[in-house]
Amino acid sequence: MPKLSVIIPCYFNEDNIPVTTNELVANEANFPAEVTFEYVFVNDGSGDDTLGALQRAQTQHPGRIRIVDLAGNVGSYNAIVAGIAHATGDCLAVITADLQDPPELMAQMYGHWQQGFKLVIGNRHDREETGLSESMAKVFHWLMKHLALRNIPDGGFDFVFFDRQVATEVLKLHERNSNVFYLMVWLGFAYVNIPYTRRKRRIGKSRWTLGKKVKLLADSLLSFSFVPIRAISVLGLGLGAAALLYGLYVIALKIARPDEPAGWTTLMVVLLFVSAFQMIALGVIGEYVWRGLDAARQRPLYVVNNVYEA
Structure with missing residues (x-):
């Protein structure tokens, strides 16, 4: 019986948690009956009641949710590494707590994993978001594709489905100030790319500030490009x-x-x-x-x- 571990980094997501957990559990109906699920929520030093919301969700969905509460805020990529380290599934997925990425796509990703692919990428082919955020994202991913990793898909990604072997290799690297998703591509495993339209955030506001975006660009370029x-x-x-x-x-x-x-x-x-x-x-x-x-x-x-x- 294959086990899927879904990793969800959380930072000031108190209002998102009830909706997110309900949608993730409802999405289980799209998978074959033999698949079991584990949801690893990583509280990345949130200053609101995200931890309390997660504990309430854990009570409502017994046997499914594991909460990794970090001592301080270390950034979403390090939080994802923490989630990978505590996940026990045969295959793993990473999705955002605000569900801008569609959970229903994971069933299709699981099908590709069963066919032998170690890495399946959900690629942001289009966005409901417009304005400065969209323009900055396009510039960032264009720079990364042309200056660092030419084999990454256009449009960028932070929604992935991967095998336990990929998880093990990422944990071995102990990479600092890097981009965990690009590390998965850098490992060299053949991957499948599934395009989708990224949804607008409907609950709360993004904590992904301009300073964090600039740091991500610097970290990603310096980690993967000379x-x-x-x-x-x-x-x-x-x-x-x-x-x-x-x-x-x-x-x-x-x-x-x-x-x-x-x-x-x-x-x-x-x-x-x-x-x-x-x-x-x-x-x-x-x-x-x-x-x-x-x-x-x-x-x-x-x-x-x-x-x-x-």
Whole structure:
């Protein structure tokens, strides 16, 4: 009897929990009768009564819900790793607590898993959301596809269904400041991509701030791409060639017109441009160095405050 563990990271989702648990349990009817279910809710240091809502849901659905209560907020990706570590299923899925991703798609994902695929991706082919959030998401996933992982699907994803082997390999990596979903693709297993339309959030408001989005972009690029460092090298060589040509021009000008006054404005422009490049280069290198230091410390990705069994 195959067991499916559904991992749901939670952060300020007090109002979502009753609706989410009811929809997930109702979705079991779409699966074959032999499948058993486990729902691993990870409370990522929420400041509201998310934990209380989860405990009430656990009482209403006995034997199905496991709650992993983290000591502090560590971010959704580390919370997902915590959920993977506490899941016991033969296959696993990750879905958001606000159900912007359709739970009914998991039955189709399960069918592909039965056919032997280790990883099944729910790909955001379209969104009900519009405006700045949509534009930023498109830019982010375009950069990741063209600068880091060319084999990821267009449009991005954070709704996945995967085998226990994939879960084990992800846990072995102990990757910090990274993107757990891209790690699954990076492992190299063949995957199936299922496009769907991402729904608007109907309950509560998103805590996915601009600062968190910028950090995710930096973490994802620096974890899977050498392009930032390579860009510094290429730009440095270009500036060096331009400086050489400009130096030859200044020498020739001095020989041809020895009384010509020096160009202070040009000198300042060049100085400021080169200084700005040096600061940017130091910043990018510093990001890589900091991530190496953070990994060398070997601090835990999360600390579990308590686990409430089903």
